[in-house]
Amino acid sequence: MNxxxxxPTSYALERVTRLFPGVRAVDTVSMAVRSGEIxxxxxxxxxxxxVLVSMxxxxxPPTAGRILIGDRAITPVNASPAYAHDxxxxxxxxxxxxxxxxxxIDNVFMGRQPTxxxxxxxxxxxxxxxxxxLAEFQLKIxxxxxxxxxxxxxxxxxxxxKALRIExxxxxxxxxxxxxxxxxxxxxxxxxxxxFAREIDGISFTLISHRIAEVMEFCxxxxxxxxxxxxxxxxxxxxxxxxxxxxxVGDSEGVTVQAMAAEGPSLAKRPAEPLVKVAGLGVEGAFxxxxxxxxxxxxxxxxxxxxxxxxxxxxxxxxxxxxTAGTIAMDGREIRLATPRQALDCGIALLPKHREAEAVVxxxxxxxxxxxxxxxxFANSLGLIDGRRASAAAADATRALKVKTPSLGTMIDHLSxxxxxxxxxxxxxxxxxxxxLLNEPTxxxxxxVKPDLLRVVRTQxxxxxxxxxxxxxxxxxxxxxxxxxxxxxxxxxxxxxxGAPDFTVGDVxxxxxxxxxx
Amino acid sequence: xxxxxxxxLFLVLERHLIWALLLLLVIIGLFVPGFLSVRNFVNxxxxxxxxxxxxxxxxFVMLTGGLDLSLESTFALAPTLAIVWVLDWMPDQVWPGFAxxxxxxxxxxxxxxxxxxxVRLGVNAFLVTLATLLIMRGLVIYxxxxxxxxxPDEIVFLGSERVFGVVPVSxxxxxxxYAVAYVVVNHHKLGKDIxxxxxxxxxxxxxxxNISRTKIACFAIAGxxxxxxxxxxxxxxxxxxxxxxxxxxxxxxxxxxxxxxALTGGVGRIGGIFAAVLVIAIIENLMNLFGxxxxxxxxxxxxxxxxxxxxxxxxxxxxxxxxEPA
Numbered sequence: 001m002n003x004x005x006x007x008p009t010s011y012a013l014e015r016v017t018r019l020f021p022g023v024r025a026v027d028t029v030s031m032a033v034r035s036g037e038i039x040x041x042x043x044x045x046x047x048x049x050x051v052l053v054s055m056x057x058x059x060x061p062p063t064a065g066r067i068l069i070g071d072r073a074i075t076p077v078n079a080s081p082a083y084a085h086d087x088x089x090x091x092x093x094x095x096x097x098x099x100x101x102x103x104x105i106d107n108v109f110m111g112r113q114p115t116x117x118x119x120x121x122x123x124x125x126x127x128x129x130x131x132x133x134l135a136e137f138q139l140k141i142x143x144x145x146x147x148x149x150x151x152x153x154x155x156x157x158x159x160x161x162k163a164l165r166i167e168x169x170x171x172x173x174x175x176x177x178x179x180x181x182x183x184x185x186x187x188x189x190x191x192x193x194x195x196f197a198r199e200i201d202g203i204s205f206t207l208i209s210h211r212i213a214e215v216m217e218f219c220x221x222x223x224x225x226x227x228x229x230x231x232x233x234x235x236x237x238x239x240x241x242x243x244x245x246x247x248x249v250g251d252s253e254g255v256t257v258q259a260m261a262a263e264g265p266s267l268a269k270r271p272a273e274p275l276v277k278v279a280g281l282g283v284e285g286a287f288x289x290x291x292x293x294x295x296x297x298x299x300x301x302x303x304x305x306x307x308x309x310x311x312x313x314x315x316x317x318x319x320x321x322x323x324t325a326g327t328i329a330m331d332g333r334e335i336r337l338a339t340p341r342q343a344l345d346c347g348i349a350l351l352p353k354h355r356e357a358e359a360v361v362x363x364x365x366x367x368x369x370x371x372x373x374x375x376x377x378f379a380n381s382l383g384l385i386d387g388r389r390a391s392a393a394a395a396d397a398t399r400a401l402k403v404k405t406p407s408l409g410t411m412i413d414h415l416s417x418x419x420x421x422x423x424x425x426x427x428x429x430x431x432x433x434x435x436x437l438l439n440e441p442t443x444x445x446x447x448x449v450k451p452d453l454l455r456v457v458r459t460q461x462x463x464x465x466x467x468x469x470x471x472x473x474x475x476x477x478x479x480x481x482x483x484x485x486x487x488x489x490x491x492x493x494x495x496x497x498x499g500a501p502d503f504t505v506g507d508v509x510x511x512x513x514x515x516x517x518x
Numbered sequence: 519x520x521x522x523x524x525x526x527l528f529l530v531l532e533r534h535l536i537w538a539l540l541l542l543l544v545i546i547g548l549f550v551p552g553f554l555s556v557r558n559f560v561n562x563x564x565x566x567x568x569x570x571x572x573x574x575x576x577x578f579v580m581l582t583g584g585l586d587l588s589l590e591s592t593f594a595l596a597p598t599l600a601i602v603w604v605l606d607w608m609p610d611q612v613w614p615g616f617a618x619x620x621x622x623x624x625x626x627x628x629x630x631x632x633x634x635x636x637v638r639l640g641v642n643a644f645l646v647t648l649a650t651l652l653i654m655r656g657l658v659i660y661x662x663x664x665x666x667x668x669x670p671d672e673i674v675f676l677g678s679e680r681v682f683g684v685v686p687v688s689x690x691x692x693x694x695x696y697a698v699a700y701v702v703v704n705h706h707k708l709g710k711d712i713x714x715x716x717x718x719x720x721x722x723x724x725x726x727x728n729i730s731r732t733k734i735a736c737f738a739i740a741g742x743x744x745x746x747x748x749x750x751x752x753x754x755x756x757x758x759x760x761x762x763x764x765x766x767x768x769x770x771x772x773x774x775x776x777x778x779x780a781l782t783g784g785v786g787r788i789g790g791i792f793a794a795v796l797v798i799a800i801i802e803n804l805m806n807l808f809g810x811x812x813x814x815x816x817x818x819x820x821x822x823x824x825x826x827x828x829x830x831x832x833x834x835x836x837x838x839x840x841x842e843p844a
Contacts, residue, residue, distance in 0.1 A: 041792045320724070344726040352724050359721050361714045363785055372714055373708045383707045500626065 007034040010204030011056070011089075016065035018051050022447065025051040027228035028065070033171075036197045038205045040215040040236070042508070043225030043248060045472045049208050052225065053173050056206075058084030069171060087216065090169030094176045094203050098161035100148035107147050108162050120319075124424050131466065134162045138188055157189070164196065173206045178214050190218055205440035211305060211514045212248075226250050230231050237379055241515045249474075249506045271295055273332065275466050278317070281326035286312035287490040288325065294435060294466035299458060300478040302470045303486030303512050310470055311486070314437050317468070318350040319343040330434075340406050344373060345435035351424055351441055353470075359424045360412055367408040369423050370394040374430040397426040401456065418449030436461050439471040442476060454480050474508040486511040536777055536793040539826060543800045550807050558803065559721070560686065564754060566799035567692035570792070571747025572766065573773040574699055575629075575740030577791050579643075580774055581703075582733045583783025586632060588647040589744045589770060591654035595761040596745035597752045598622040598658045599668055601673060614670035622745040628654065629741020658760055663758040666799045669752070677753015688750045695743060701789040708735060716784030742834035771793055773798050797826075801814075 012032040018025045026048045041047050054060040056067055061079035069087040098107045105126050113121045130143045137157050141150060156177050163169045178186055193205055209215050215222050216236055224232045224247040232247045246517060260312055274293035282288035287309025294300060304310040315321045317328065319337030327334050331345060337343050352358035361369055371394050378390040401422045405415055406475045421441065428436065441457060442450045458480040461467050471477050477484050484496045494511050496503050510516065527730050547553035573587045579586045600617035617816030632650055636643040680688045703709040711732045715722035723729050750756045775781065801822055
């Protein structure tokens with residue numbers, strides 16, 4: 001069965017499938033990771049990486065297939081985190097789950113403190129073990145300090161050390177661990193991984209990432225996931241960033257949301273004077289030198305990896321982060337944005353990225369959520385709201401976007417993700433903005449609703465405003481944007497324009513990853 | 519139980535638990551001699567008015583997710599300052615009726631100070647209002663250690679007079695305050711902002727709500743109505759004493775929470791706290807009529823409160839059970 005019999009296998013997936021309602025998140029994946037190997041799993045958002053890893057860690061049972069580890073297997077029947085743990089699997093998540101108020105020592109030994117015959121905890125033994133651990137991972141932290149005071153990267157390394165030295169894991173899964181590391185730390189981690197892979201018998205590391213550069217740097221082999229399938233496994237030494245990018249993107253050129261741009265307003269006649277003129281905008285430590293002109297009728301995309309500055313740029317345009325350099329001018333006049341209220345008063349509206357945390361007002365009605373940003377339009381000089389007029393406006397908007405809700409008075413909590421998002425879009429539209437900033441408008445939205453939302457952005461919002469949109473999906477950007485600004489390490493490195501030959505999903509993806517400079 | 523009945527029961531309990539409790543108490547009252555009389559009813563309402571004012575104040579602050587311990591001291595300090603001003607500092611120079619108008623403004627000022635400290639400086643409201651609770655109580659004791667027992671009619675008017683010889687002015691003031699508050703909470707922009715930030719501060723901020731101004735406004739409103747409450751109390755007792763309202767804050771919290779206001783903010787109704795204030799007043803009244811000894815009244819009240827809280831906790835579970843099969 002196993003084509004790589006000459007190598008001892010650390011773990012292997014045999015035709016593993018995981019179904020979610022309406023989606024094949026992981027589709028009959030077979031792969032084998034060798035002992036002593038650093039193996040990458042790469043793919044775009046939604047390619048199925050996290051589901052795959054969660055299944056190996058026992059967090060999600062597979063629908064079919066099995067995962068062989070040693071002479072035992074995780075199957076749809078017996079899958080559980082405890083069982084995977086017994087088999088030596090350890091997942092280091094992006095945000096390690098520690099008890100924030102307990103010390104480093106107590107967290108490392110939580111639930112497995114060494115005790116003497118009387119059941120007393122042997123603090124000295126614990127302290128010695130932790131000291132050795134911290135030294136090995138070059139962590140300059142006090143073992144008595146509380147975990148909440150550690151940076152995320154230190155917490156990740158601590159979790160890694162714990163998995164390796166205390167839990168003695170043999171199948172180590174690292175989820176985007178390198179994203180927040182500094183260059184030196186990354187180098188150190190790489191050397192550690194290589195040493196452990198060599199020294200510890202039967203161990204394997206699996207690195208989940210959506211950054212090509214990291215995978216090329218760290219891994220011996222890499223498995224590419226696309227649409228739930230493992231489409232290729234490559235030797236990094238015999239491959240290139242270009243080849244990897246090609247496998248990741250595939251030839252699926254945005255079949256789902258193609259050619260929507262044709263439906264909206266066309267910008268053939270670009271006005272001489274732009275609505276918004278941004279010059280040299282920057283926030284220290286996040287992004288710098290952003291120049292951009294925005295006109296009513298166009299959709300501009302911001303694309304980039306996490307930490308590339310695209311989110312910070314969008315938030316600065318809304319006054320959520322104060323700019324440390326540059327200017328924003330609207331209709332020829334410079335404007336200062338210190339709070340969202342000021343931005344809204346200037347006609348700038350934002351759809352935030354994290355819907356539940358930053359947009360939805362829980363426990364309140366659909367109507368109130370729709371009107372929250374625009375109540376002053378329905379209030380008299382005393383602040384009393386004309387309830388009838390306000391309700392009518394909310395009802396119109398709700399009907400126009402086909403929000404599925406029993407009534408306007410229904411609590412928003414009862415709506416599905418897609419319908420909540422429509423309410424948020426309505427809240428934004430009710431302010432009649434001239435500039436619309438959208439941070440991942442289709443995030444957490446049912447597949448069937450996504451095209452509707454994008455169509456609204458393209459045909460309705462762009463008709464009356466300049467739209468700036470961030471999306472993790474290159475397909476969406478290509479489908480509705482006129483221009484796409486590529487952010488890489490805090491700067492706009494390229495602008496792709498509709499109509500040009502390089503205005504493709506593949507090019508956007510390669511530029512985001514910085515493939516050309518690898 | 520059939521599902522329909524279950525849902526109906528759920529709706530009653532979910533929205534109107536406190537009213538159900540109120541009804542229960544009244545039914546019990548029917549069997550108690552002396553309960554069902556206009557005089558007794560008027561007395562219950564009259565005694566409830568000052569507490570009702572403070573509960574309304576805490577209601578506003580709690581909707582924003584904050585709390586204000588100092589309300590009981592504001593309740594005492596606001597009328598005390600006005601009385602001392604009129605009687606001692608500037609005797610015969612100020613029309614006493616003017617002092618009446620100043621009382622709520624003193625409360626408002628105190629509330630503003632609480633709000634500014636806790637919101638602008640980012641200090642926990644518990645600590646800020648604990649400090650002002652002590653400071654203001656100290657001031658009252660310093661200003662009127664012996665109490666004041668003779669006061670101009672203008673000052674006691676609101677708390678002691680009756681319209682047509684039946685309805686106490688104090689009750690009218692109380693109900694009017696709740697009516698205005700109802701409009702503010704449900705039909706005013708401020709109310710929308712309060713609920714938005716109480717449920718999700720981050721979202722409210724991004725949606726353009728002025729977070730600090732709204733929070734400070736709630737503290738100011740709380741001080742204002744606590745001041746009015748103090749005025750009603752002074753009038754009802756026709757005197758001002760140094761320990762006026764001392765310890766009442768616990769009952770204020772009981773009333774606010776019993777009325778369905780969430781400690782975490784963002785959830786609460788005017789009708790709920792109105793009924794809760796009545797419930798507290800009727801319990802006390804029934805204990806009076808039963809002749810429960812003052813020494814064990816607190817015990818009885820504590821048990822009743824615990825039962826009510828248990829019932830309130832059932833609401834959440836009930837909601838889950840009803841929604842799941844749907």
